[in-house]
Amino acid sequence: DAKTTQPNSMESNEEEPVHLPCNHSTISGTDYIHWYRQLPSQGPEYVIHGLTSNVNNRMASLAIAEDRKSSTLILHRATLRDAAVYYCIPPWFGNQFYFGTGTSLTVIP
Amino acid sequence: GAVVSQHPSRVICKSGTSVKIECRSLDFQATTMFWYRQFPKQSLMLMATSNEGSKATYEQGVEKDKFLINHASLTLSTLTVTSAHPEDSSFYICSARSGGYQETQYFGPGTRLLVL
Numbered sequence: 001d002a003k004t005t006q007p008n009s010m011e012s013n014e015e016e017p018v019h020l021p022c023n024h025s026t027i028s029g030t031d032y033i034h035w036y037r038q039l040p041s042q043g044p045e046y047v048i049h050g051l052t053s054n055v056n057n058r059m060a061s062l063a064i065a066e067d068r069k070s071s072t073l074i075l076h077r078a079t080l081r082d083a084a085v086y087y088c089i090p091p092w093f094g095n096q097f098y099f100g101t102g103t104s105l106t107v108i109p
Numbered sequence: 110g111a112v113v114s115q116h117p118s119r120v121i122c123k124s125g126t127s128v129k130i131e132c133r134s135l136d137f138q139a140t141t142m143f144w145y146r147q148f149p150k151q152s153l154m155l156m157a158t159s160n161e162g163s164k165a166t167y168e169q170g171v172e173k174d175k176f177l178i179n180h181a182s183l184t185l186s187t188l189t190v191t192s193a194h195p196e197d198s199s200f201y202i203c204s205a206r207s208g209g210y211q212e213t214q215y216f217g218p219g220t221r222l223l224v225l
Contacts, residue, residue, distance in 0.1 A: 096155055
C-alpha cells in the first residue's frame with residue numbers, strides 16, 4: 001500500500017494559518033492525493049483532493065509539489081472546529097485507501 | 110451533496126449473535142463501497158471493497174465468512190458480523206465512491222458495535 005509520512009501532532013493559534021505537510025513519495029503518476037479529517041467517534045470528513053496543480057475550496061487549499069511526492073494542506077484561518085486528526089491518502093492503484101496515523105491538530109484559543 | 114448514512118449508529122449485542130449494519134449513499138449512486146474498522150486510538154483499517162453486483166474483495170486477515178458484505182444496489186451496502194464476539198467490538202465505518210479512480214470517497218458517520 002502507498003506510504004505516507006505526516007507529523008504526529010501540530011498546534012496552531014486560533015485565526016492563524018496552518019500548514020499540514022504530508023510526504024507520499026510512492027504515489028503513482030495518475031493517483032490523486034486526498035485529504036480528510038476526523039473528529040472522535042465520527043466518520044472521516046472530506047476536505048480536498050488534487051492531482052497536480054494547487055487546489056482550493058471553501059474549506060482549505062492544497063499545495064502539491066511539482067514532483068508530487070509531497071503536499072501541504074493549508075487552513076487559512078484555523079478555528080476551534082478545525083481541531084481534528086488530518087489524514088492525507090494517496091490511493092492504492094487509484095482505488096483503496098490505506099490510512100496512516102495522520103496529524104492531530106490542536107487549535108489554541 | 111455526497112451524503113452517506115449508516116444504520117444503526119450504535120448497537121449492543123450478545124456474544125454469538127449476528128449484527129447487520131447498513132450503509133446508504135443518499136444523493137448519489139455508489140459504484141464502489143468500502144468498509145473500515147477502527148479500534149480506539151487507532152487509525153481506520155480497510156476491511157473490504159465491494160462493487161455493485163459483485164462479490165466483495167477482502168483485505169488480508171479479514172475473514173470473509175465472518176464479515177459478510179452485500180452490495181445489492183447502487184445505493185446500499187450491508188455488513189453482517191456473524192457470530193459476533195467481544196473482540197469484534199469496534200467502530201465500523203463505510204464509504205462510497207460515485208465514479209472512477211479520480212473521484213473521492215465519502216464516509217458515513219460510523220456504527221459503534223459493542224459485543225457483550
